[in-house]
Every structure is written in structure tokens, then in C-alpha cells.
Amino acid sequence: MGSLFTILPEAVGAIRADSKPAILGQLADRFATVYALDRSDVLAKLQEREKLGSTGFGRGVAIPHARLAGVNRPVAALLRLEAPVAFDAADGRPVDIVFGLLSPEHAGATHLHALAAISRMMRDEEMHAALTQAPGPEAIYGLICNVIDRDAA
Template structure:
């Protein structure tokens, strides 16, 4: 495998894997993602991430159905792809394609110029989340460590 190939393993950090996040709405979930990224990457702007995620949602919801959302955006000046995985304490309305509320979220923030990587990662994620047993395993995780292990164990 060439080292330019991005996988979920190398974009998701344990500290950006969060279990049972209390988010009361889609907006709050996206704000939380931006806050978490800002906490671990001081060079990025929380507002910029949030605004870019919201702008992307306006084009069409990133709720892909079955309680899953993959919010994503590009960010000017970002040096690497950042992934955030979280399960929500309670499912929130996300305007998903099947109108089901969302409780499993994988956010992707990519450098502005990383178009092909962006699409490749989105398809990897969509493929994984398409597997119901995999999603059930993620939902059953009681803490962030277990969630991180479940997410990364399955990829490759």
C-alpha cells in the first residue's frame, strides 16, 4: 500500500473518537465536532469548520440513512485529513434520506485541495457503514476506547 493512500485508520485519532455525546440537534452535533477538532488542532478555526459543515449540509443532508451521518467539508489551510467519530446519546433529526434520526456520526474535514482523497474516504466510510452488523457493534460500545477499536479493527 502506498503511503499516499488514506484509510480510516490513519485519519481517526483515539482522542477524536467520542462515545455517547449529548447533542440535542444536528446543529449542536456539528458545533461539537468543530469544538473537538479545534481542541486538538490549534491551527484551525472552529467557526470556519462549523460554517463549512453547515454550508455542506445546505447542499443536501449528509445523513445517509439507517441512523448514520457523514458530515464533511473542505478547509482552507488544513494540512491533513481529520476524522471524528461519535455516537450520540440520543438520536437527532438530521434530514437524512430515509428521515430516520441519526445516532452514529463520522465527520471528515479535508484540506481544500484533497479532492480525490476526500471522495475515496467517503466511499470507504459509506461502504463500512452499509454493513449493519458493523454499525450495531459501534452502537453497542460503552466508551471511546472500545469505539475506536471497533472502528479501526474492521478497516484495512
């Protein structure tokens, strides 16, 4: 079984943002740049999904996600914030880890399975601590790949 989503090294980074809209904008920038997608389409879909209810997952994590035409398999991006930002999360805590997911427009179950895999990863206390304490994007990418490789085995 292959991995449920693709994440490229360039899709992982550290950002400074002061609001939820700023975070979504930077996430859209990252997806557009790394996966050659239209930034305005990505941002519109992420904002549309956010209107249905916050993707603030809890414990300092948000998982903004959407389905988008032009995406042929689920792709992800992870941004670690330099300082926590309010995100209307279920537990009321600000977020400092934003794990974005984009899936093909008609990817029903595929999208849900990828989202579930990211949720499991983010619920793991040790993984959450490791992501928060990792020295930089390369280390964060390595942590994510270790989990993906382990789950795919």
C-alpha cells in the same frame, strides 16, 4: 497503501445533543480541539456543506464532511449520540452516529475516497451494530482502527 484518513483516539466520543445545529457545533469543537483547527472555520464549512443537502446517510448515521484550508490530510471524528436526533436523513430516521470528515481544500479524489471508505464502513450491518453497542469511546476507536487496518492491508 496507507489509510485514507486519520482518526485519533481523542476524536471519538459520546455526546448529548438535541438538534442538528448542536451536533455540528460539537463536531466542530471536537475537530478544533483534537486537530488544532479553527472552530468557526470548521463549523462554517460543515454548515455550508449541509446546505447543499443533508449528510444524513440513513440507518441512524450522518457523515458531515467538508474541505478546509489548513488541513493537510483527511482527518475524521466520530460522535455517538446518547439519544437519536433528527438530521433530515434520506430515510427520515434520526441519527445516533455522526462520523465527520475534513479534507484539504483541494483534495478532490482524496476526499471522495475517504468519504467512500467511511460510507462502506457505515453500511456494514455488523459494524453499525458494534458501534451502537460498544461500551465507550475506546471500544469505538478500536472498532474503527480494526477496519482501517484491514482495509489498508
